[in-house]
Amino acid sequence: MTELTNKRIVVLCGGVGAAKLLRGLIKVVDPKSVTAIVNTGDDLSMHGLHISPDLDTIIYTLANEINPDTGWGLKDEGWKAMDMVAKYGGIDWFRLGDRDLGTHLFRTQKLSEGSTLSEITHEIATKWGVAVRVIPMSDDPVRTIVTTVGGEELNFQDYFVRLSHDVEIANIRFEGHETAQPASDVISEILTADIVLIAPSNPLVSIAPILSISGIEDALRKRSENVIAISGIINGKALKGPAGRLLNELGYEASATAVAEIYKNFVGTFVIDDVDRSECKRIQELGLRCMITDTVMTDGAKSADLCRTVLSEIIN
Numbered sequence: 001m002t003e004l005t006n007k008r009i010v011v012l013c014g015g016v017g018a019a020k021l022l023r024g025l026i027k028v029v030d031p032k033s034v035t036a037i038v039n040t041g042d043d044l045s046m047h048g049l050h051i052s053p054d055l056d057t058i059i060y061t062l063a064n065e066i067n068p069d070t071g072w073g074l075k076d077e078g079w080k081a082m083d084m085v086a087k088y089g090g091i092d093w094f095r096l097g098d099r100d101l102g103t104h105l106f107r108t109q110k111l112s113e114g115s116t117l118s119e120i121t122h123e124i125a126t127k128w129g130v131a132v133r134v135i136p137m138s139d140d141p142v143r144t145i146v147t148t149v150g151g152e153e154l155n156f157q158d159y160f161v162r163l164s165h166d167v168e169i170a171n172i173r174f175e176g177h178e179t180a181q182p183a184s185d186v187i188s189e190i191l192t193a194d195i196v197l198i199a200p201s202n203p204l205v206s207i208a209p210i211l212s213i214s215g216i217e218d219a220l221r222k223r224s225e226n227v228i229a230i231s232g233i234i235n236g237k238a239l240k241g242p243a244g245r246l247l248n249e250l251g252y253e254a255s256a257t258a259v260a261e262i263y264k265n266f267v268g269t270f271v272i273d274d275v276d277r278s279e280c281k282r283i284q285e286l287g288l289r290c291m292i293t294d295t296v297m298t299d300g301a302k303s304a305d306l307c308r309t310v311l312s313e314i315i316n
C-alpha cells in the first residue's frame with residue numbers, strides 16, 4: 001500500500017466498531033498518518049470521576065490492551081475496587097476495573113488542574129505508545145440524552161448499560177452541543193485530510209453527536225468527494241448494540257440505505273456488506289458511490305482487508 005504512505009486519513013469514531021476499523025487501518029497505513037476524532041457523548045461522571053468510554057476504547061484497542069471478552073476496559077483486569085463499592089451498596093452497574101480506574105483517576109485529576117480533554121487524551125495515548133492522533137470531538141461537555149416513549153430522560157450509560165438499552169426510545173438529543181466548540185484541529189484535520197472515513201459506529205448515538213458539533217458537518221460537506229462511510233447496519237441490524245432497533249424506534253428503516261440517507265449530504269462513497277448488495281441501486285440514487293465488500297471485521301486481518309479495499313478504491 002505504498003501509494004498511501006503519505007496520505008492523511010481522518011476517522012470519525014464511536015466505540016467498538018470504530019476501534020475494530022482503526023486496528024485494521026494501522027496495519028495498512030502508517031499510524032502517524034491517522035487521526036481519530038472520537039465521540040464524547042457517552043461520557044459520564046460517576047464516583048466523582050470523568051469517564052470517556054469511546055476515547056478509552058479507541059486508545060486501549062490501539063494499544064492492544066482492550067479487554068477481549070467485553071470490547072471495553074482493559075485486559076487482565078481486577079474488580080477489587082468495584083467489589084468494595086458493591087459491599088457498601090454503592091453504584092456498581094457500570095463496571096470499572098482496577099486498572100481502568102487508574103485512567104479515570106488520572107483524567108479527573110488533570111481536568112481539575114485545568115487541562116483540556118484533548119491534552120489529557122494525548123497524554124494517555126502517548127503513555128500507551130499509540131501513534132494514531134486521538135482527539136475528542138470537543139473539549140466542552142456534550143452528553144447524549146435519550147427520551148423513552150414513556151417520556152423519561154436517561155443519560156446514555158443508564159440507557160445503554162443499566163437498562164441494557166432494553167427500553168423503547170422516542171428521542172435522542174446531545175445536551176451541550178449548541179454551545180460546544182470542536183476541539184482544536186478537528187476542523188483543520190477534516191479539511192486537510194486526504195480521506196475521511198466514517199467508522200461503522202452507531203449512526204444515531206455515536207456518529208450523530210460528532211456531527212452535532214458546530215462546523216463539523218460543514219467541513220465534511222466541503223470535501224464530501226473523499227468522505228467514505230462504512231455502514232454499521234448489516235442485514236437490518238448492527239453486529240453489536242441497538243443501532244437497528246434505534247433506527248426503527250426513531251422512524252427510520254433499519255437498513256444500510258437508511259444510514260446512507262442520513263449521511264448523504266456529506267459523504268461521497270457508502271460502503272455496504274455483500275449481504276446488502278440489493279440496496280446498492282437505491283444508495284446510488286441518493287447520489288452516493290456505493291461499494292460492496294465484506295464489512296464484517298471478525299479479526300484484525302479482516303479489518304485490514306476492509307481498509308485496504310476501501311482506500312484502494314478511492315486512491316486509484
Ligand code: FO1
Binds near residue numbers: 015096157
Ligand atoms: N458496557 C457495559 O455493557 N457494561 C459496563 O459495565 C461497562 C463499563 C464500562 C466502563 C468503562 C468503559 O470505557 C466502557 C464501559 N462499557 C460498559 C462500555 C460502554 O458503555 C460503551 O463502550 C459505550 O459507551 C458505547 O460505545
